[in-house]
Amino acid sequence: MTLQAVKMRSRGFICVNAHPEGCRRNVEQQIEAIASSRPAGLAGPKNVLVIGASTGYGLASRIAAAWGFGARTLGIFFERVPDGDRTATAGYYNSVGFHERARTNSLFAASLNCDAFADSAKRDAIAILKREMAPVDLVIYSLASPRRTHPETGQTHESVLRPIGKEYRSKTIELDSERVVEVSIHPASKKEIADTVAVMGGDDWRRWIRALLDEGLLAQGARTLAYSYIGPEMTWPIYRDGTIGMAKKDLEATAAALDAELRNRVGGRAWISVNKAVVTQASVAIPVVPLYKSLLFKIMKAKGLHEGALEQMRRLFFEHLADGQSAKTDEGNRIRLDDREMRPDVQQGIATLWPRVATENLHAMGDFAGYKRDFRNLFGFEVEGVDYNAAVETDVHW
Ligand code: NAD
Numbered sequence: 001m002t003l004q005a006v007k008m009r010s011r012g013f014i015c016v017n018a019h020p021e022g023c024r025r026n027v028e029q030q031i032e033a034i035a036s037s038r039p040a041g042l043a044g045p046k047n048v049l050v051i052g053a054s055t056g057y058g059l060a061s062r063i064a065a066a067w068g069f070g071a072r073t074l075g076i077f078f079e080r081v082p083d084g085d086r087t088a089t090a091g092y093y094n095s096v097g098f099h100e101r102a103r104t105n106s107l108f109a110a111s112l113n114c115d116a117f118a119d120s121a122k123r124d125a126i127a128i129l130k131r132e133m134a135p136v137d138l139v140i141y142s143l144a145s146p147r148r149t150h151p152e153t154g155q156t157h158e159s160v161l162r163p164i165g166k167e168y169r170s171k172t173i174e175l176d177s178e179r180v181v182e183v184s185i186h187p188a189s190k191k192e193i194a195d196t197v198a199v200m201g202g203d204d205w206r207r208w209i210r211a212l213l214d215e216g217l218l219a220q221g222a223r224t225l226a227y228s229y230i231g232p233e234m235t236w237p238i239y240r241d242g243t244i245g246m247a248k249k250d251l252e253a254t255a256a257a258l259d260a261e262l263r264n265r266v267g268g269r270a271w272i273s274v275n276k277a278v279v280t281q282a283s284v285a286i287p288v289v290p291l292y293k294s295l296l297f298k299i300m301k302a303k304g305l306h307e308g309a310l311e312q313m314r315r316l317f318f319e320h321l322a323d324g325q326s327a328k329t330d331e332g333n334r335i336r337l338d339d340r341e342m343r344p345d346v347q348q349g350i351a352t353l354w355p356r357v358a359t360e361n362l363h364a365m366g367d368f369a370g371y372k373r374d375f376r377n378l379f380g381f382e383v384e385g386v387d388y389n390a391a392v393e394t395d396v397h398w
Contacts, residue, residue, distance in 0.1 A: 002085055002395040007388060008381040013175035013284070015379040017086075021392050022380025023093035024100070030060060030310045031101055034067040037314065044069035044322040045138035047219070049125065051076045051116050051208060054091030055378065056280035057227050058142030060313035062098065065138065068317050072108035072133050074125060076116045078145075082395045090281070090379045099398035108132060111398060117148045117204050122211045129212075135219035136212060138321065141205045141226040144282030148199040151207070159199035160243055161286050162188035168237040171357065173291045173368065175284070179359045183287055188243045200247035202226070202254020209258055213265055222268040223321070224258060226251050227275050230338060231292070232347050234354065238288050256333065271327055273316055273335040278309045279374040292350065294366030295357065296341065299349040301367060305340045308374070312337050 009017045048065040052058035053075030065071040079092035095111050102109040110128050114121045149156045172183040205226050212218050228248045231239050239245055255272045262268030277293050300306040320327040330336050357365050376382045
């Protein structure tokens with residue numbers, strides 16, 4: 001038992017602790033949003049594996065599968081556990097909240113807190129799947145990681161967020177000081193590009209799917225999806241044409257290869273879903289993008305188009321993956337959930353504001369306050385209804 005009042009602690013912009021009750025409420029809200037908007041009679045995949053299931057898009061996917069379709073879920077994630085008076089990470093508390101509610105609703109859920117890149121993670125997952133959930137009909141791959149230790153070479157690769165070929169100069173928000181400043185980012189070396197592809201490209205996704213296929217654990221017609229981002233041309237030097245973009249292109253090539261393999265072996269499919277820019281822990285590290293998001297959110301909110309990870313996953317699961325629906329894809333075989341973000345009127349709005357946005361008008365032109373609140377919410381802070389002076393149990397388990 002470790003009862004304590006948990007106040008937000010941050011290093012600059014980044015929160016270094018998490019609030020269990022705030023995280024639990026966030027998960028509850030997402031569950032309610034799915035359960036209350038689920039069309040009557042909606043059905044879909046029944047045995048769902050989510051890799052990267054504790055925060056952001058992966059957590060929202062897991063919730064959409066469980067409370068949208070009544071699916072049994074296995075979630076894989078890598079989170080810090082509580083240790084004395086040191087809190088766990090938000091993803092750990094989110095998962096405790098997920099399990100708590102799954103138990104109440106008699107939904108089967110299993111979780112593995114481990115390094116998904118390791119062979120042992122695949123073995124442990126396979127053992128659970130065989131025992132509890134075979135055959136699997138949907139696999140979501142939603143990892144976002146700064147590093148990966150390769151299971152064969154033992155080498156650790158660190159991903160970087162850099163342009164390729166030439167220096168990139170742009171505006172960005174200095175998150176700690178809330179100042180809009182010029183940033184210049186040096187191009188990546190060949191090794192940094194290769195390392196980023198090794199971490200965020202498709203190799204590990206392929207290993208997961210091959211391991212499941214080889215064990216005969218994928219159902220006839222099983223589907224798998226990984227998530228990507230494209231965004232506007234303005235961010236391409238640091239995103240689409242940068243190191244992370246190379247990794248995403250590798251992920252897309254992997255989707256094409258897995259699609260052929262799955263069609264052949266189990267009559268299944270593999271897709272990339274290109275998702276909208278939302279506030280998640282991983283995404284805050286990308287230079288320039290937080291400023292872009294502040295402007296984007298303001299415009300999308302004003303037009304009634306704003307969506308977070310949950311709303312995006314609701315569309316994916318209800319409109320593309322539910323029984324009776326077929327995935328709607330673009331010419332590159334990608335599902336495009338970024339359609340509203342990429343609408344010409346939305347992007348035109350950003351293009352108009354971009355040259356003028358500065359420290360003095362940041363809050364008027366953009367929704368940086370909303371961005372900051374969303375970010376703190378991810379850690380269970382500034383969540384409505386939570387009494388942050390009250391002692392809470394931080395040593396909780398599922
Ligand atoms: P996130 O940081 O919220 O989630 C990352 C997840 O990966 C967490 O569950 C974490 O525990 C897990 N993880 C990290 N390293 C791991 C490891 N070694 N082993 C097991 N689990 C590990 O990130 P997110 O933004 O939801 O990103 C998920 C995917 O969505 C990424 O592919 C990202 O590129 C994509 N995407 C994100 C955005 C965005 O705006 N955030 C937009 C489009 C696509």
